[in-house]
Amino acid sequence: MAAGVFAKRVGEIALRTDHFKASKTESVRFARLPKDLREASARGLPVRLWLDGVLVKEAASVDVLTSVEDPQYRVKAGTMIYVNGLLYEKVATERVVLAADLPGKLSDWSKLAVALASLFVMFRILVPFRPPVAVSSGAERKGRLVVLDSLRGIAAMIVVLMHAAGTFLPGHWLTDVEVTKAWAEVPGWAKLVRNSPLAILLNGSLMVHLFWVMSGLVLAAPLLKNQSHQQIARSAVKRYFRLMPLAFVTTMASYFLHVASWYSVEEFNSVTRFGVPMLVFSGGSELSLVTAVRDAFFLGSSFNMPLWTINFEFLGSLFLFGVVACTLTLERRRLVWCVVFVVLMFVPGCLYLADFIAGLILADSLVVGIRAGACPLRRVQSVAIGVVAVALGAVSPAWVASLLGPVSELESVLTKFVPAVLFVFLALRSQGFGAVLKRGPLVWLGERSFALYVVHSLTVHLFGQWVAVACVRQGLGALTSTLLGFVVFIITTLVLSDWLTKWVDIPSTNFANFVGRWLAGVSPGEPAKVSVIEPIPDTPETSEEVAMPRETA
Numbered sequence: 001m002a003a004g005v006f007a008k009r010v011g012e013i014a015l016r017t018d019h020f021k022a023s024k025t026e027s028v029r030f031a032r033l034p035k036d037l038r039e040a041s042a043r044g045l046p047v048r049l050w051l052d053g054v055l056v057k058e059a060a061s062v063d064v065l066t067s068v069e070d071p072q073y074r075v076k077a078g079t080m081i082y083v084n085g086l087l088y089e090k091v092a093t094e095r096v097v098l099a100a101d102l103p104g105k106l107s108d109w110s111k112l113a114v115a116l117a118s119l120f121v122m123f124r125i126l127v128p129f130r131p132p133v134a135v136s137s138g139a140e141r142k143g144r145l146v147v148l149d150s151l152r153g154i155a156a157m158i159v160v161l162m163h164a165a166g167t168f169l170p171g172h173w174l175t176d177v178e179v180t181k182a183w184a185e186v187p188g189w190a191k192l193v194r195n196s197p198l199a200i201l202l203n204g205s206l207m208v209h210l211f212w213v214m215s216g217l218v219l220a221a222p223l224l225k226n227q228s229h230q231q232i233a234r235s236a237v238k239r240y241f242r243l244m245p246l247a248f249v250t251t252m253a254s255y256f257l258h259v260a261s262w263y264s265v266e267e268f269n270s271v272t273r274f275g276v277p278m279l280v281f282s283g284g285s286e287l288s289l290v291t292a293v294r295d296a297f298f299l300g301s302s303f304n305m306p307l308w309t310i311n312f313e314f315l316g317s318l319f320l321f322g323v324v325a326c327t328l329t330l331e332r333r334r335l336v337w338c339v340v341f342v343v344l345m346f347v348p349g350c351l352y353l354a355d356f357i358a359g360l361i362l363a364d365s366l367v368v369g370i371r372a373g374a375c376p377l378r379r380v381q382s383v384a385i386g387v388v389a390v391a392l393g394a395v396s397p398a399w400v401a402s403l404l405g406p407v408s409e410l411e412s413v414l415t416k417f418v419p420a421v422l423f424v425f426l427a428l429r430s431q432g433f434g435a436v437l438k439r440g441p442l443v444w445l446g447e448r449s450f451a452l453y454v455v456h457s458l459t460v461h462l463f464g465q466w467v468a469v470a471c472v473r474q475g476l477g478a479l480t481s482t483l484l485g486f487v488v489f490i491i492t493t494l495v496l497s498d499w500l501t502k503w504v505d506i507p508s509t510n511f512a513n514f515v516g517r518w519l520a521g522v523s524p525g526e527p528a529k530v531s532v533i534e535p536i537p538d539t540p541e542t543s544e545e546v547a548m549p550r551e552t553a
Contacts, residue, residue, distance in 0.1 A: 011036035012099040015049075019090050020083070020181045024275075027085040028065045033098075038079055040100035047081065048104060049073050050092060050097040055104075058287055059084075061265065061278040064402040074126070074266075108259050111289050118296070122248055126507035129514065147427040149446030150216050150437035155207035160456045162204035163279055164489060167265070167460050168468070168482045170274040174202050200393040208309050209355050209420040215313060216320055216359020217424065223324050224367050234519045236321045238512040241316055245508035246500065248296040250454045252344055254280055254303040255292035257462060268465040272478040279305060290513075306457050312352050320356040337361055351412055358421050366428060384428035389422035422514040430455070451500035456493045464489025 011034055020029040033047060041047050049056040051071060053288045059065050059072040062082050071087035081098065082092075090096060127309055165174040173190040193199060200206070219239075220226045223232055257281070281287065282302050291302050301308040323340060327333035337357055344354035377385070392415055436442070445452070468485030472478060 006154055011040060012097055013037075013301055015091050015096045015098055017088070020088060020091070024080065025061070025062055025066060025082075028062060028082055029085075030080050030082045031089045031098075033075075033079055033081060037098065037100055041079075045100040045102060045107065046108065047098065047106050048101045049081070049083075049087075051087070052094055056087065056096075061281065063277055064281070111259050111447065114255055114289060115252050115259070115292070118252050118293070119236050119249060119256075122245060122252075123503065126504060126511060127509035128247060129510040130503060131506060131510070138410065141485065145428075146443055146446070147434045147437040148218065148424070149449070150442035151219060151446070152214060152425045152440075153442060153444075153446030153449040153452070155210045156453045157445060158201055158207045159204040159453060160490075160493065162202045163456065164460060164464070165202055167276045167279050168274075168464065168486050168489075169276070170272075179504075194384040194396075197390050197394045199396070200390055203393050203424075206393045206416050206419055209352070209416045210423055211309070212313065212316055212352050212355035212425050213359045213362070213420045215317065215362045216356035218359075219317060219320060220324060220360040220363035222368055223321075223328075224364055227328055229325055229328065230520070232321050232325045232514045236318055237519060238516045239314060239321075240315045241247070241515050242508055243299060243310055244297065244452060245511070246454050247299050247304070247310055249302070249500070250458060251292060251296040251303050251307065251506050254458050255289070257458065258287060258303065263461040264469055265461050266467040267469045268461075271469055271472045274478070274480065274482075279460055281305060282308070291382055304454065304457055308453070311462055316356040319353050320360060320399070323357065324360065334361070334370070335365065345417065348408075351417060354417065355420065358417070359424075360423070362424060362428070375433045377426075378427045379432060382426060382432055385422050385430075386433065387425055389419040389426070392422075393419040400404065448494075448497040448501045448505075451497040453506050455496050455500060456489075459493045459496060460489050463492040 013034060015031065019030070019031040023030045026243045033041065037047050048058075057070065057072050059068060059074045062074055065072060065074060065082060068084060069086075071090060072084060073087060074082045088097070162174075169190075173186050174193055193202070219235065223235065263278075263280065264275070265280075269275055280303060282305050287302065291300070294300060295302050295304075295307075299307060299311040299314055301311065323337070327336050330336060337360060341354055341357040341361065344350045344357060395415060404455040427437060428434075464485040466485075468481040471481035471484050476484075
């Protein structure tokens with residue numbers, strides 16, 4: 001094997017069990033790289049393992065090694081190699097070779113070239129659909145449900161904060177997960193956040209359900225108005241082209257960063273001893289080019305873990321379109337929706353579908369309410385609903401589960417589904433809450449919510465933790481360095497979100513509408529040059545789409 005021949009020239013070593021020591025992670029063992037291999041790693045050559053002449057697959061992180069069923073490995077900070085128990089057992093009986101891999105480096109360069117080429121092609125496809133004007137301001141968005149955009153932006157930021165807390169702070173100070181042994185003492189301020197209404201600011205699970213309820217609403221409302229099966233079919237096709245481009249770009253970008261070894265989570269854990277998880281990779285996935293391309297086209301999450309919700313978003317949207325198509329002409333369709341809704345709430349793994357049906361029911365009430373001139377909520381009613389929603393969203397799911405016993409689905413309904421529906425209802429019917437959501441900064445955030453959601457998992461490891469590592473190595477304390485890294489992470493995430501919104505998100509919306517016009521038999525002509533949102537008439541029920549959602553679920 002060419003790799004094996006070259007490996008002998010740069011430091012091939014046949015591993016033995018006495019090379020390894022027990023690590024802090026259960027069932028994982030580590031060995032220090034020899035000097036010549038450390039030097040090769042410093043020059044950019046990947047240090048890899050071969051088991052009986054076959055290259056051992058790479059795991060996403062040390063934590064993943066405990067859950068995979070095949071022998072895998074992970075090089076940490078260029079000086080250590082970690083193996084799981086399965087591979088450690090084979091060291092005693094089979095030939096396991098450690099060496100620098102020049103052919104693998106050349107292969108990596110070709111993979112980087114493919115990733116860059118795919119990104120270039122996607123941008124070239126979207127460039128004609130980029131509007132010549134900047135992202136619209138709130139004043140230009142007459143007729144659009146701006147309050148839902150802003151609510152979506154707030155929800156996306158809460159997800160970002162939750163993931164930042166899990167990837168910057170020791171252990172899991174702000175969650176119910178047991179903290180690592182090295183940082184078992186949770187500080188008082190973290191306990192205060194966990195046991196107060198402030199906990200809702202880190203409840204990313206609730207926000208995901210909020211996304212799905214809003215998506216169900218904005219997708220269903222125009223269909224209920226026009227009552228056209230052809231439009232439903234077009235909307236289903238358009239949905240893919242609306243969601244795919246941003247997922248494609250961030251997946252291939254994450255793959256590029258992975259192959260280039262630009263992520264800093266291992267170095268961050270090495271210098272801080274925080275033991276935080278890798279946010280980018282889904283555990284157990286094979287981190288190959290084939291996987292990256294497949295995920296880029298089919299909304300997978302192997303290289304951008306938060307995208308699992310986008311996959312559910314697409315499936316939930318198709319389910320919603322199917323329900324609307326089957327019940328569009330039924331006289332008692334509302335009764336059918338309610339029955340489907342109740343059943344889905346208590347079917348394991350189907351609560352997200354209930355979110356879409358809840359959005360459908362809210363959309364129906366919105367359309368009917370506009371026609372009937374529904375009155376907004378009174379201030380007392382708004383406050384009461386808001387208090388209930390915050391209380392349910394801030395309560396510990398583990399505590400609720402302990403009260404309910406084995407009825408686990410009811411815990412999810414109470415702490416995720418119910419507050420999500422209440423927040424959307426408040427945004428639609430409360431003048432006070434709506435006035436807050438129409439403020440400029442929140443509108444700006446809402447316009448960039450989809451990009452914010454899909455890119456933050458990349459920036460946290462690429463920029464935030466890299467800055468923290470650099471600060472620690474300059475002599476700053478671990479927590480101080482982490483705070484500086486967090487600030488850089490937020491700034492870079494917002495900047496990249498703005499750029500991606502202008503160059504990918506808005507063009508993907510226009511491209512999806514282009515596909516819809518083509519499917520409708522209308523000559524598309526030149527791609528529509530519209531602002532971030534096409535203005536719609538004063539009453540949402542007269543629009544083909546009440547609002548193109550910034551899907552961040």
